Structure formats: C-alpha cells, structure tokens
Amino acid sequence: MKSLRGRLLVWLIGLLTAVGLLAGVAAYLLDLDEVDGFLDGQLRQIAVNTGDTPRSGLGGSLDIDPEDEFIVTVWSPSGVASSSAAVSIPRRQTTGFFNATAAGEDWRVYTLVLPERTVQVAQRMVVRQEFASNSAFRAILPFVVLVPLSWLLVGWVVNRVLSPVRALAADLRARDARTATDPLPLGSMPDEILPLGVAMNELVARLHQQLEFRRRFISDAAHELRTPLTALRLQASNLRRQGADGDGQALLLELDRGLRRMSELTGQLLDLARAETPDENAVVAAVNIQEPISKALEDVVPLAHQKGIDLGVEPFQATTVLGDANDIRILLKNLLDNAVRYTPEGGTIDIAVRPDGGRILLSVTDNGQGIDGAALDRIFDRFFRAPGAAPGGSGLGLAIARALADRLQATLEIRNRNDVRGVVASVWMKGPKDDSGPFSARTP
Secondary structure, eight states, X not given: OOOHHHHHHHHHHHHHHHHHHHHHHHHHHHHHHHHHHHHHHHHHHHHHTSTTOOSSSSOGGGOOOGGGOEEEEEEETTEEEESOTTOOOOOOSSSEEEEEEETTEXXXXXXXXXXXXXXXXXXXXXXXXXXXXXXXXXXXXXXHHHHHHHHHHHHHHHHHHTHHHXXXXXXXXXXXXXXXXXXXXXXXXXXXXXHHHHHHHHHHHHHHHHHHHHHHHHHHHHHHHHHHHHHHHHHHHHHHHHOOOHHHHHHHHHHHHHHHHHHHHHHHHHHHHHHTSOOTTOOOEEEETHHHHHHHHXXXXXXXXXXXXXXXXXXXXXXXXXXXXXXXXXXXXXXHHHHHHHSOTTOEEEEEEEEETTEEEEEEEEOSOOOOHHHHTTTTSTTOOOTTOOTTOOSOHHHHHHHHHHHTTOEEEEEEOSSSSSEEEEEEEEOOEEEEEEEEEEOO
C-alpha cells in the first residue's frame, strides 16, 4: 500500500482495536475477582442466616465482617427471629426495596410479604457503595493505563507511516553539488506525495538545464575571450619592442597591464564556472598532496619573489587525500595568491599539512594585515575585495576556493590569527592515507 492515508487508517484502526480488546480483557479479569469474592460472601451469608444456624463455634473461616453482614428478620405466627438483636429495622407491609436508617447507619432493605410470614433482608449502604466504587475503579483502571500507552503507540505509528516523507527530506538534505540535479526515485513514493516528487523532478530538470546553460555560457565566453586577449597582449608587446617615446611606452605598459588583468579575470571566471558545476565524470581518487602543493607553489612563486615574501612548506610526511589533484591545486593556488596579495613585502607565508580528527588539515598562514571584522563575513562573496587590498586582484579567488572546497567535500575556514597579525586559511580534506618520506620546500 503506497497511500499514507490508507497506511495511517489501517495502523490506527488496528491499534485502537487492540487497545480496546486489551482494556476489555483487563477490566473483565479485574472485576471478575471482585464479583467472585462478593458472591462467595453472599453464599456464606445465606448459609449462616438460614434457619437456626448457630452464630458461634463455626470456626474462623465463617467469621463475618460486620460491614459485610446481612440482617435477616423473619416475622411469623410463632414470633420474630432476627440475625442481629442490635439492629432493629421496622417491618414493612408491602413487598419491595426501600431505604432505612437503624443503629445510626443507612441500610438497603428488601421485604418479602407472604401470607404466613414476612421476611426482611437488610444490607449496609456503605458496603454497597464501596463495592460499586471498587467495581467502577477496576473497570476504568485498564483505560487509565492503556490510554497513555496508546498515545505512545499512535506516535510510533505516525512516525512509521510518515517515514517516507522524512526519507525524502533526508535525501534532499544529503545532496551535494554533484548529486543536486539527480532525479528523485518515484517507485516507492506514497501516492500523496507522488505529485510533489514529480513536480520536484521537473524543477530539478529545469534547474539542471539552467546550470548547464550558465556553465556553457561562462566557459564559452572565457574561451572566446582568451584568444583575442592573448593576441592583443602579443600586439602590445610587439609595439613596445618596436620602440616608442616615453609617453607611448607608458601607455603601452598600462595597456599590457590591463590586458593581463583581463586575461587573469577570464581564467578565474572559467575556473569558477568549472568549480560550481558538478562533474559527472569526475573520479575520486587518492592523491599525494605533495604534487598539487608543488604545482600551486610554482604558480605563485613569481609574485611572492617579486614582493620578497618568504614562502615555504613546513616538513610533513607525504600524505594522500581523496579528491581531484587539479581541483586541489587550484584551491591551494587561490589561497596562496590571496595570501601573497595581502601580505606586505618581506612577509612570511607558511603551508602546513597534518592529520586532524581523521581528516587532513591543509593550512596557509601569513603575517599580513589581517581582515577587518565587518569584511570577514563577506570574503567568499564574488568580486568582493577587502579594504586595503593590493591592486590587480578581481575578488574571485576565495569564491573559487569555496566552490572547489564544496566540490571536494572539504571544509574551508578563514580566520584572523590570534598570536600576531595575519590570516590562517584552513582546509580539512578527506583522508588520511600516509606514505613514507618527509616533504618540505622554501622559496629562495
């Protein structure tokens, strides 16, 4: 049965029926013992009060509690006989039940009027009320116990019936950038949420088309821009070599800088488009982290050397992580490029790798100017540049790093240092798989 309504009805009807049956059986068993005892007492009272049965010397088993005592009085031509001389209830002339008060107590009396005699049987009202109260208590006791239990069972039933809804929510929450556009499985989906699942699959398909269109547009635009930008840079370089006056050389130099910046921005846009697009053909493999670190260092060493920055890697045992080597390289390159741009001349940048809680922690620590508290919340925004940033940046480096970290299922955190001024960028990646052999590097 795929209908949530049908499942809920079946479970609740079955549950309420079971609770009702249990309550009835429990009430029957509890009341049966009380009634058996009461009826046994009546039998004993009848035997004791029949004829001229003596009231003493019958043994302890026949001792009668005064509260359970029946007062039997018989009027006949030979006189009056009563089972208790201490209680005198007036004789009634008609057959039937009535209430009376005698010896300071209330009694329920039945009178049987015959031609030759009158028989009256009386019982204390307090005994009858106590019996009725006990019987009623035993009747409701099973419900007092079973109703709260039924609440727990109803909660369990509702949770069980609604488990497909929770499973759907858990499936959606567990999706990452790689599986976000996968359609929802509809085979086991309940009838009530099947239209929602179909609509969500249609929405996912449209979202996939939009993401694919955006990826292709940015990628194609970046590719198309690279070629003319490269050609323009070559033409500007040729013009400088052919010679020009002072003002012409300055203009050509400024043009070359602008073209270089546009080329870098185009490359970053392409990297961002690739980082934010799930790669269905990507294969997660064990990567020796030494290789992407070395290549990332090669990318940023010229700028670090130009600013006289001491850029190095603390010694560590060469370690493998799970991911894509190129993604790790681009991620680390953007972190290093950001650190180099915000670190003053003569500063220091250190890369460290160490195991941390079952994962591999890759950190980049600099002694630059740090990040203002107001800007710290926006550092991953696209095209955002913190105050005091060095010229030449585009504000996309950390956005690319965050997108790549998500793609690698890693955790990226950037914070200010506590000991001195500077920033620490930390990336926790999947691992570890340790190899032998230390690795270290330092720029000349």
